[in-house]
Amino acid sequence: MTMRKFGQCGVWALLTASLLCGAATALAQDTDPPTRVARMSFADGSVSLQPAGAQDWVAAPLNRPLTTGDVLWADGSRAELQLDGSVARLGNASELSLTDLSDDVTQLQLGSGTLIVRIRRLNDNETYEVDTPNLAFTALRPGTYRITVDPSGNSTAIAVQGGQGEVTDGTTAYTMQDGDFDVYSGANPLAVQAQQQPDPDAFDAWSADRDARWDRSPSARYVSDDIVGYEDLDDQGSWSQTPDYGPVWYPNGVPPGWAPYQTGYWAYIAPWGYTWVDAQPWGFAPFHYGRWIWSGRSWGWIPSPPRPERGPYIRPVYAPALVAWVGGVGTGAAVAWFALGPREVYVPSYPVSAGYVRNINVSNTTVNTTVINNVYNTTIINNRTVNLTYVNRGAPGAITATNANAFSSAQPIASNRVTVDPHALSTAPIRAATPAIVPARQAVLGPLRNVAIRPPAAVLSRAVVARTAPPAPAPTLEARLTAIKANGGKPLSVTQVRQIQQSAPVVRPAPIRVASHLSAPVKVPASPPRNNARPPQAALPVGRAPAPPAAFKTVPPAPAPAAVHARELPKAPAPPSPSGANSALEREHLQQQQQMRAQQEQEQQRVQQQQELDHQRLAKEQADAARTQELEQQHQQQTQELQQKHIAEQQALQAKQESEQRAAQPPEQHRAAPPAPPPPPAAHKPPEPPKP
Secondary structure: OOHHHHOOOOHHHHHHHHHHHHHHHHHHHHHOOOOOOEEEEEEEEEEEEEOOOOOOOEEOOOOOEEOOOOEEEEEEEEEEEEOOOEEEEEOOOEEEEEEEEOOOEEEEEEEEEEEEEEEOOOOOOOEEEEEOOOOEEEEOOOEEEEEEEOOOOOEEEEEEEOOOEEEEOOOOEEEEOOOOEEEEEOOOOOEEEEOOOOOOOHHHHHHHHHHHHHHOOHHHHOOOOOOOOHHHHOOOEEEEEEOOOEEEEEEOOOOOOOOOOOOEEEEEEOOOEEEEEEOOOOOOHHHHOOEEEEOOOOEEEEOOOOOOOOOOOOOOOOOOOOEEEEOOOOOOOEEEEEEOOOOOOOOOOOOOOHHHHHHHHHOOOOOOHHHHHHHHHHHHHOOOOOOOOOOOOOOOOOOEEEEHHHHHOOOOOOOOEOOOOHHHHHHOOEEOOOOOOOOOHHHHHOOOOEOOOOOOHHHHOOOEEEOOOOOOOOOOHHHHHHHHHHOOOOOOOHHHHHHHHHHOOOOOOOOEEEOOOOOOOOOOOOOOOOOOOOOHHHOOOOOOOOOOOOOOOOOOOOOOOOOOOHHHOOOOOOOOOHHHOOOHHHHHHHHHHHHHHHHHHHHHHHHHHHHHHHHHHHHHHHHHHHHHHHHHHHHHHHHHHHHHHHHHHHHHHHHHHHHHHHHOOOHHHHHHOOOOOOOOOOOOOOOOOOOO
């Protein structure tokens, strides 16, 4: 029902425009997969993986992309997961689940053991959370955080180095600053014991050594810092500046005749489908970002460009494999592919929006958006083959072929290559999308053996506390494979996965208790580190008002009490005046204390001003929403009044017409007829509704 029809202005038109403006975003959310993944980058000892939706445990392979729903167990070992702006390292006897790994949420679940998280970048709209059996920890600033859950799951120890975070047990929030080391025991409420940070152990030293390797990487000068695994290129190749493509990386130690996408296997990882897992130790970044080029003597990798100091920047979008496919090879039983070159468009085989196709290409190579749109419309919208010239198609050994069985069951390609007639290769059509072949169960699990080493059942089923509501559990592997087969071998869309989840709900092995009444933590500048440990009895919430006790719920968070303003926090007592000092050294010491206090007060005022601005902005948003609701109610009320007045006017008009008809009848009819009731008073004409 439009505004013009009822003569009202603004409200419904604005609401309709808002819905139309959000349609594209909603469509992308319903069709597009995450733009980032984690990488299994290091394993020392026995590390087991349970892929999302599977019951099997397999030896965790290096370079495998990890995503929402995957679970890792480090048994007598260490493991490392790399993300775009952070890294997570597991210690001995540690169980880690990737509860949510989406574009703006990194939500990890530590059921037992020790986790060190190093966060290098944290955007204002990004959530980084680690959930344990008795608390949820949210990182508010870049830094290093060590989190340890005891084997019983009854206590969690957290050490903060160079960062800031917030702990909640579902009823109260506790702020942690740089230098803090707190042990949280029990639940509802937590018993907090503040201690001095212990001396670094071997796990800390190993983690610091890995950080130094990351921080000192020469490759950081040539690539975007959002590319996962770029530091592995340093010792495995060399960079060279080229006039046509800028910096190009050339790998060392590859055998003669080597070409990209030859030494590895094809795994099937939802929601992207067939995904290349390379066997080279450096084989992650060059196979999921950028492009390859044949120089005439060797293969070189052209990376995504570094983050600009200013101007627009699109975070490099992860791709399962940046290749083109050769169709109709030989008898049709073989599958063949080659690496995409610079300025060539990658077309996903999984359902995506036009914006996703644009971003995954412009963030990984230099390409014209008009070309991207033409390829998207031709291949995805119209389902037709696009005729393009691919620069790498004719390079020596560029095309790799294998049989369909090896392709669909994660078998090593190097030992399952198929020789195809060169003439057939040169005349076969090039297809942008991955062949629609139903994957075998082994394609999801990977080529490595199943293992019996897995977390204890008590750890796997242990409930955890979460601040952020997690996504629904992944469908079972069997249900997903059945749906893929019914889908003709094509990857499932986000909507199809949701339908499976609704028709066959999956119970999460480890229950998650979501704190429904707490709002998102407020990121504020970090305070100076504490010099002394906080006594246990003083473990009160800092930076957030205590919320009343509430039961855990599995619903989205509701509005929470506002954060405590800086001016509401207790102030430290003022230091003595330097004028009362007994010596020059004491006077200097007191002056320094006064200067430090002045700096702290200035910082406190700045934080207060920022919080006041945030409160004003929030109040304005709430007032605007209330005004919009009020206008809607007024519109509905006025519409009802107009309808009622219109009905009354029609009734009065009808009664008047009947009275006039009786008055016009002959006199004898007047005498025979009973007296007519007096006509109702004439209704006032309704006022003209205001025009928009």
